[in-house]
Amino acid sequence: MHHHHHPCNLKHITFFFLIYLSLHIPQTIEARNPSQFKPSRHNVNIPEIKRHLHRFGYLQHNNNNVSFEQALSRYQKNLGLPITGKPDSDTLSHIRLPRCGFPDDVDPKTTAPFHTKQKYVYFPGSPRWTRDVIPLQLTYAFSQQNLTPFLTKPQIQRVFRRAFAKWASVIPVTFTETEDYETSDIKIGFFAGDHGDGEPFDGVLGVLAHTFSPENGRLHLDKAETWAVDFHEQKSTVAVDLESVAVHEIGHVLGLGHSSVKEAAMYPTLKPRSKKVELNVDDVVGVQSLYGTNPNFNLSGLLASETSTNLADDMLVRSED
Template identity: 50%
Template sequence: MVVVLGLPVVHGHGGVAWHSFKQLLDAGRGSHVTGLAELKRYLARFGYMAKPGRDTTDAFDEHLEVAVRRYQTRLSLPVTGRLDNATLDQIMSPRCGVGDDDVERPVSVALSPGAQGGVVSRFTFFKGEPRWTRSDPPIVLSYAVSPTATVGYLPPAAVRAVFQRAFARWARTIPVGFVETDDYEAADIKVGFYAGNHGDGVPFDGPLGILGHAFSPKNGRLHLDASEHWAVDFDVDATASAIDLESVATHEIGHVLGLGHSTSPRAVMYPSIKPREKKVRLTVDDVEGVQALYGSNPQFSLSSLSEQGTSSSSPRRLLAGSARLLCTVLVILVTQL
C-alpha cells in the first residue's frame, strides 16, 4: 500500500481506487468479497481475462483463479492462484497503461540465442513485430516534447534533458538515431503530458494509477499522465509519491520502438514501478529485445551495460552508432536551419 503523509493514496481505475484491493488479501477460489468485480475489470483491462459484463459479481470463481494464475506467471510472482501479499502489492503498484497480454495486441516470448543455459528471454513484441523502417537507411527518428501539453512545475529544459538521456540510452544499443526537433507536428515521436480523457481512446486515471502509455510503431505517440507528481531529481524533490520521469520515459520509448512488456522484474520494460524508484538502466533482456527488432549498434557490447547512466547518457549524446549515422543526422539538422 502506498502511503503519503500518513494517508492512503487513491490511485483510480474506472473510478474505483486500486488501494481498495487491499481488502482482498488472501481471497481465493470460493471467496465472495466486495471489490472482486472491480479486480476482474482490472485484470481484463491489462489482458488477463475476457472483459466482464455488467452482471459481474464479487465471487472468486474459476475464471478469476485462472486470470490470477496467469497474472502471477506473467509478472514472475509466486503462482498461488490466491491474492497473496506479493500479488496484491503488484496489482496496487503504479504501472504502464499498455496491456501485458492484450487480446488485440498479443505478444510473443522469444528464446535468447545467446543466453547461457538455454534461459528463456522475457522480452516481448507487439503483434506482428512492428518496427520503424526507412527506405534509405540508416534510421533516424525525430522527436518533440509538446510545448503545450506540459506540467507547469517542471522546467521545460529539465524535461527535454530527461528525454535526451532516455532516447540516447536506447540509441547506443541499436543502429537507430534520434534527433530533437521544435516542429512538434512533423516529429515522428510526439511526447506530451495529458490528464483524464485526452482524445486517444485510452484515458488516464489520476495519481499513482496508470502512469503513461505509448503506441507501437509507427504511431509515435507517447503520453504521460499529467496528474502524477513527476520528478527529475529525487535529491531535490522529497515528495513521497513522486514518480521518476526518466524511468517512465525510458520504458515508454521501448514501446515506441516496438517492445511489449517484459516478465523480468529487473527489466526497464517490466510494467510497473514504485514511487521514488529509479529504473533507467537497460538490462540484457531489454537490449536483446530491441536488437531483435533493429539489430545491434556496431559500437555497442552487452558488457558496457554497467557503464550506462554515466558518461554514455550525457544529454548531448543523442546518437550512438556509426559515423555514417552521425553524418546523416548532421545533414538533417543543417537542412532544418
C-alpha cells in the first residue's frame, strides 16, 4: 500500500497538487496483532523492515541514493531509538508496534525554524485553522448513524470533551460540541470498511483511525475496533483506549504531525490496552507555535509536573467521570 505521498516528494510536484495533498493526506493509526509485538530473536526479517521503511517514507522505490543503513538510521532517529543503522531487536520490536500510518519522515523545512531542538513537525505548508474571532472557536459533532457498539454516546462524548479540553487548555481555541454534523468544523464518526473518503478501514486492528489536516476536520475511527474507556471493564486483548487515540488525532486535526519524543501524545505508536492521554511539553510547544498560547496556561508548571510522578493521572481521569 503506497498511496501515502510523502512530503519530501512535494517539491517535485505542482503547486496545485501540493494544496490537494495538504487537504487530503489522511493521518492513520495502525495496530497489529499483539503476538507480533514480541520480536523474534532469530530471523531479523530484512524484507519486513524494508517494507516498513518504504511505507513510512524512509526509502523511495525510485531513489537509489539512500542506503538501507541510512534509511534505518533516520527511522531510529525519528523514533528516538539508539542510532545504530543496524536492524537490532529494539528497532525490530518498534517496527512491529501499532502505529499511525502517516509517514514520519517529513521534510525538515516543515518543522519550526525557531525551535530547532523541538521534535514536533507540521503538515506540508504548516496549515492551521484560521477565523476572524479570537479566541478561535471550533465546533465538533458526532455522526448519529456512525457510532461504536462498544460504548454509549455519553461515554464517547465524555472522552472527546476531555481530549479537546487538554488541547484547549494550552492554546486560545475553544471546542464546542454541536448537534449539527453537516455544518460542524470537526466531524467525528466510527466507520467500517470503505466509507467514501478513499481510505477504507480494514477490520479488527490494522488501521485504527485517520484524520485529515486543517481545515478539513474529518476525524474517522474504525468501527471494527474494540473501543474502550475502562480496561477493568473491557477485558479484550485487542482493546484500544479511545481517549489516547482521540488526543492524538485532535493534534493532527489542529495541524501537528508526528513527534520523536516517546512520551508525546503525537508519537506514532500506541499499544493495545495502553493509555497515553496527557500532552507532553513537545506537544504543547508544537501546537502553541501554530496558534499562540492560552493566557491561562503556565508552561513551567507543566515542566515541573513532568519531572514529578504521573501516578495521579489515573485518579484524575476516573474522578472526572
